[in-house]
Amino acid sequence: MAAFPFRLVLSRCGMLRCLLAVLLAWVSTVASPAQLAGRRPNLIVILTDDQGYGDLSAHGNPVLQTPYLDRLHREGARFTDFHVSPTCAPTRAALWTGRHEFRSGVSHTILERERLALEAVTLADVLRRAGYATGIFGKWHLGDEKRHRPDRRGFEEILIHGGGGIGQTYPGSCGDVSGNAYQDPVLLHNRRFEKTSGYCTDVYFSRAMAWMDRVRPRRPFLAYISCNAPHVPWQVRAEDAARYEGRVKPPLEKFMGMVANIDDNVGRLLDWLEARGLERETLVIFMTDNGADGGSMVFNAGMRGKKGTAYLGGTRAVSLWRWSGMIKPGDRRGLTAHLDVFPTLVELTGARVSRRVREGWDGRSLVPLLERDGADWPERTLFTHVGRWPKGTPPEHWKYKACSVRESRWQMVSADGGREPRWQLFDVGTDPGQQRDVSASQPEVVARLAARYEVWWADVRVGLVNEDVPLAETNPFKVEAWRQFGGGPTEEDRRLMDVRFNPATAPGPAR
Numbered sequence: 486m487a488a489f490p491f492r493l494v495l496s497r498c499g500m501l502r503c504l505l506a507v508l509l510a511w512v513s514t515v516a517s518p519a520q521l522a523g524r525r526p527n528l529i530v531i532l533t534d535d536q537g538y539g540d541l542s543a544h545g546n547p548v549l550q551t552p553y554l555d556r557l558h559r560e561g562a563r564f565t566d567f568h569v570s571p572t573c574a575p576t577r578a579a580l581w582t583g584r585h586e587f588r589s590g591v592s593h594t595i596l597e598r599e600r601l602a603l604e605a606v607t608l609a610d611v612l613r614r615a616g617y618a619t620g621i622f623g624k625w626h627l628g629d630e631k632r633h634r635p636d637r638r639g640f641e642e643i644l645i646h647g648g649g650g651i652g653q654t655y656p657g658s659c660g661d662v663s664g665n666a667y668q669d670p671v672l673l674h675n676r677r678f679e680k681t682s683g684y685c686t687d688v689y690f691s692r693a694m695a696w697m698d699r700v701r702p703r704r705p706f707l708a709y710i711s712c713n714a715p716h717v718p719w720q721v722r723a724e725d726a727a728r729y730e731g732r733v734k735p736p737l738e739k740f741m742g743m744v745a746n747i748d749d750n751v752g753r754l755l756d757w758l759e760a761r762g763l764e765r766e767t768l769v770i771f772m773t774d775n776g777a778d779g780g781s782m783v784f785n786a787g788m789r790g791k792k793g794t795a796y797l798g799g800t801r802a803v804s805l806w807r808w809s810g811m812i813k814p815g816d817r818r819g820l821t822a823h824l825d826v827f828p829t830l831v832e833l834t835g836a837r838v839s840r841r842v843r844e845g846w847d848g849r850s851l852v853p854l855l856e857r858d859g860a861d862w863p864e865r866t867l868f869t870h871v872g873r874w875p876k877g878t879p880p881e882h883w884k885y886k887a888c889s890v891r892e893s894r895w896q897m898v899s900a901d902g903g904r905e906p907r908w909q910l911f912d913v914g915t916d917p918g919q920q921r922d923v924s925a926s927q928p929e930v931v932a933r934l935a936a937r938y939e940v941w942w943a944d945v946r947v948g949l950v951n952e953d954v955p956l957a958e959t960n961p962f963k964v965e966a967w968r969q970f971g972g973g974p975t976e977e978d979r980r981l982m983d984v985r986f987n988p989a990t991a992p993g994p995a996r
Contacts, residue, residue, distance in 0.1 A: 521852055523835035526808060527697075527767040528617075528707045529754070530826075532580070533747055534573055534624060534650070534716040537777020538801045539786035540744055546784045548732055549741055553752035554805070557771055561807030562855055565816050568891070569775055569823045571792060571799040571871045573649055573716075574599040574626045576774045576823055581607040581627070581638075583827030583846040585868065588948035591627070592872035592880070595655040595989065597954040600628035601638065606842045608827045609639025612707050615836035618700035621645060622689040623711035629658050629961050636675065640709070644674050644692050647962030650713045651685060651720075654981035656990055660960030663967075663978050667713075667720035671966065678966050684722050686714050686743075690750040694757050701763070705834075710754075715743035715779065722746065733783060740779040764809035768833065771805040772823070789919040795869045795889035795898050796919055806855065817854045819862035820893045824848030829855070866934075867891040868941045876990075880949055884942060890934040897924075897934045908935065956984065 538544060542551045543558040570576040570586055574594045578586035582605045586592070590602040601607075609619045620642035621635045626649045628634065635643050647653070647661035651670050654660045662671045662678065667685045671678050681688045693708045700706050725742030733741060751771065758764050776799035777785050778792045790796025804821070806812060825848040831838055832850045853860035871887035874880060885902030894914050899906045910924035910931055924931050959974070959982060967973055974982075984990045 521811065521856055522832050524811070525705050525834050526811070527701065527705050527763065528612075528830060528834075529693075529697075529710065529767060529769045530707070531710045531712070531751065531754075531769070531771045532577075532624075533712045533744075533771075533773050534714060535775065535778040535792060536715055536744055536747070536773045536803070537775075537780045537785065537791070537798075538773065538788070538803055539777055539784040540715075540773075540780040541803060544786055544803070546780075548729065548783055549744060549780075551744065551748040553748045553755060554771065554803075556755065557751065557769065557805045557807050560809065560814050561769070561805045562812050562815065562817050562858075564804040564806075564821045564851075564854075565818055566893075567772075567802055567804035567821045567823075568797075568800040568867060568869075569772070569802040571775050571794060571869065571887070572873070573624075573774050575872065577625075577627055577711075578605075579847075580772075580823045580826055581605075581609065583608070583824055583842075583848045585824070585847050585945055587870065587872070587945040588845070588847075590948060590950040592874075592949055592952070593876075594626070594649050594873075595657065595659045596876045596984075597657050597659070597956060598872075598876070598951045599626060599649070599659055600630070600633050600951055600954075602948070602950050603632065606838075607639045608830060609635070609707065609709075611639070611827075611831060611836050611838055611842070612834060613639050613641065615834060616704055617834070617836075618642070618704045618706040619709075620693065620696050620700075620706070621709045621711060622693040622696075623685070623709075624650070624713045625711070629660065630957070631961070634673075642675070642696055644672050644679075644689070646670060646672055646685075646713065647960065650716050652718075654960060654963075654978060654987075656982050656984040656987055657956035658961055660982070661962050663963050663972075663975065668722075673962070673965075678969050684746065686712050686746050686750055690754060694754065698761075701761075712747060714747060715740050717779070719743060719779070737779060737782060741783075744780075765811065768806065768808040768812075770826070771803065773803040775802070776800060787918050793871060793873075793887075795871055795887045795900065797896065797913065797917070799871075800869055800889075806851075812855050813857075815858055817851075817858050819854050820865060820867065820891070821851060821854070822848060822867055824867075825851050864893060866937055868938065868945075876952075876984075880946065880952065888938070890938050890941075892934070895927075895930055895934065897931060897938075906935065906938075910934075958982075 543555040575586035578591040589605040592598045613619045619640045621640045625645045629647045652665040719739035721739040721742040725746045729738035729741040776792045781791045788798035790798030829851040869889040874883035885899040885906035889898045909922040911919040980986045
């Protein structure tokens, strides 16, 4: 009998140890803020082309079903006021440099003005030097000439199409392989063209996963999966379009089928991570590259404007960040942007950057918000300019055309100015649809934001180094593919590479 209390004490101690172990296991499922910086996760960045903020069922779309993107939304941090540039190449320039695209010479999507300035340092440059394997799969759109390609900008593995989309042809260097298509596309794999098999988005995800399998035992990786879908032309697998036939006005079933295919591939990727036990070692970022285009005809989340405008509907983007067990799921409400991705991933990976690069950033690290919604997030000002003025005209003539200044509460927009502004002011906290111009009743706010715009324009203007660059005679992707496979330009190729006859450049600038 005397031994009974001693056994009872041991039993209770065992229970306490068990409870403590359970508690520690629960706490460890979400890392403390101090654990995020320098953790060196694998990085997967998915960027889609012309999918808008509203083109997601988790964001209220009444027709689209995106169960795997909804899963990312549910399991990750979701930035609810995240902004990008109004068109694709500018967003990519800002994303990979951490600074406004004008600072890197990008003011358009064609006409040599899509080329990232050679002096710009990219996130891929930095991470490769930090020991990461770096790969891009899909759309680059920051220069098709050899010295501008991603293998010269920090990516060691490349599988890309040319131009801003598969099969595109424009005057100058921006263009893809002649006659290329979304099904079985010809892609540049490192230094040789390859005829692939399958739908383009399926190819990008499959090849990215195969590459990650090869490199992951030896190094952490950065995989950039950059889809040209759902950008026009809406070339889609018949079985994907069939999901939405009769539910939307033609040809929108093609657009929605392309988004559904992207969603399926996100699901495949999540399964791939789970099967390899990589979920706690891998940060998955899903983003869209500008405001809605085709999808805005169905649902635009109550926003004014779309792709190619400076209103919120032109810049607000999807931004989902999932790192299982490390980032607590939920909304992140601060004013954030594509400019912030570079500084954030540098902090998470512990990569070293020079003072010159760091001081050149327009973005800031999102780590405080990733650690905790409601973290201290100082007020900031974001600037948008659509660019796209006619080649050969002074940028100053278009200084106030399709531009905006944004703070957390206010957005000031000059939609149709030129040499002089026509500012509208919106209190986006109370008027997110931007229906009420309050500039007349808030002259002090207009004056303050206008003064900031003047300083910003003078600062970025010197970076516009591509404005007077002569156009290349032919698209280099075409020339190199002809050299490898044989053939030469068709009459249609010649017509589209002529600035006088391409619909995008004659009589005015591209859309």
